Structure formats: structure tokens, C-alpha cells
Amino acid sequence: MTKKSTRYCEPELVALLKSNNKVAFEYLYYHYAPALYGIICKIVKDENTADDVMQDSFIKIWKNIAHYNPEKGTLFTWVLNVARHTAIDKRREDYKYATTIKWDVVQEADLSAGSIFTPLPATVDLKSIVERLLPEKKQLIQMVYFEGYTHQEASQHLGLPLGTVKSRVRKALQELRQTFEVSGTHAQFARN
Numbered sequence: 001m002t003k004k005s006t007r008y009c010e011p012e013l014v015a016l017l018k019s020n021n022k023v024a025f026e027y028l029y030y031h032y033a034p035a036l037y038g039i040i041c042k043i044v045k046d047e048n049t050a051d052d053v054m055q056d057s058f059i060k061i062w063k064n065i066a067h068y069n070p071e072k073g074t075l076f077t078w079v080l081n082v083a084r085h086t087a088i089d090k091r092r093e094d095y096k097y098a099t100t101i102k103w104d105v106v107q108e109a110d111l112s113a114g115s116i117f118t119p120l121p122a123t124v125d126l127k128s129i130v131e132r133l134l135p136e137k138k139q140l141i142q143m144v145y146f147e148g149y150t151h152q153e154a155s156q157h158l159g160l161p162l163g164t165v166k167s168r169v170r171k172a173l174q175e176l177r178q179t180f181e182v183s184g185t186h187a188q189f190a191r192n
Contacts, residue, residue, distance in 0.1 A: 010075055017065045029058060036083040043087035043148040053090050057083040088148050137172035144169055
């Protein structure tokens with residue numbers, strides 16, 4: 001287990017993860033698991049399934065960390081996408097056996113204190129940043145990244161062409177990426 005005072009800048013943490021450092025992986029799990037678990041639970045709707053998806057997600061993260069590219073986004077965004085895609089895949093798999101699916105929105109009131117990602121001082125409030133997007137972009141980001149919709153499902157749900165959905169999501173992500181760019185500094189991850 002890592003010491004309480006251990007701190008990693010993101011590039012250092014990524015380098016350690018890519019070298020299969022067990023302590024760095026424990027550190028990653030300690031800091032990201034609560035946020036990922038909350039999103040996974042909202043997508044799969046079952047705690048037992050969420051536990052399995054969580055385990056599968058971290059196995060995928062461990063096996064695929066070499067594919068992480070910091071130029072495409074932060075480490076948190078990458079691990080969130082791995083977990084989200086794993087949960088969506090599980091939900092699709094289960095859909096074959098279910099007759100109906102309820103697409104509930106992840107409400108802040110539904111999240112327990114343990115499942116909320118508490119930003120560290122070097123991070124920002126993602127929800128408030130997403131709120132600043134134009135309504136059509138904000139809605140798509142919420143649907144695709146917080147509610148588990150695919151681009152195709154969002155297109156069908158909103159009655160928009162698939163190309164429009166993909167274009168708006170891409171533009172929204174570009175805006176969000178610009179917000180997170182900090183020149184000359186790296187976010188520090190510290191154990192609370």
C-alpha cells in the first residue's frame with residue numbers, strides 16, 4: 001500500500017503504471033475507484049454487476065495502460081472512458097435478456113458520498129464546466145458520458161442525424177479539453 005504522503009504528478013504516475021508498478025496501480029485505484037464506481041452503478045443499475053464491471057475495468061486499465069496517450073486527454077478521462085465502455089458493453093450484453101431498459105439520468109442526489117469524485121486542488125469542477133457549454137452540446141455530453149448513451153442511441157433519442165451528434169460531441173470535447181489545458185504545470189494527485 002502506498003504511503004499517505006505519496007504524491008505523483010500525472011506524467012510520473014503514467015510512467016509508473018506503464019512499467020507495471022503495483023504501488024502506482026494501487027494509488028490509481030485508491031484515487032479513481034469511487035468516481036468510476038458511481039458512474040458504473042448508474043449505467044448497469046445493479047451493485048453486484050457493478051462490482052464485476054469495476055473489476056473488469058481495472059483489469060482492462062492494467063492491460064491497456066500502454067495505449068494511454070496524454071495528448072488525447074487526462075488520465076482520469078481515459079480511465080473513466082474505459083470504465084464507461086466496459087459498463088455499456090455489459091449493459092448491452094444484459095439487454096439481450098431484458099425486455100426494457102430505463103435510461104435514468106445520473107442525479108447528484110443519487111450519488112453517495114463515497115461515489116463522488118472529490119477534486120483535488122489542482123483539478124476543476126467538471127460539472128460546472130460542462131454547464132457552461134451550449135445547451136445542445138451540454139445535453140449530448142451528459143447523455144454520452146454520464147448516462148451511457150452511444151452516439152447512435154443519442155441520435156435516435158433526440159431525433160438528430162448521427163453526424164450532427166458526433167460533430168457536436170467532438171466540438172464539446174474540444175472546448176472541454178481547452179479548459180483543462182494548463183501550460184507548464186501538471187496536476188498533482190495526493191492521497192487524502
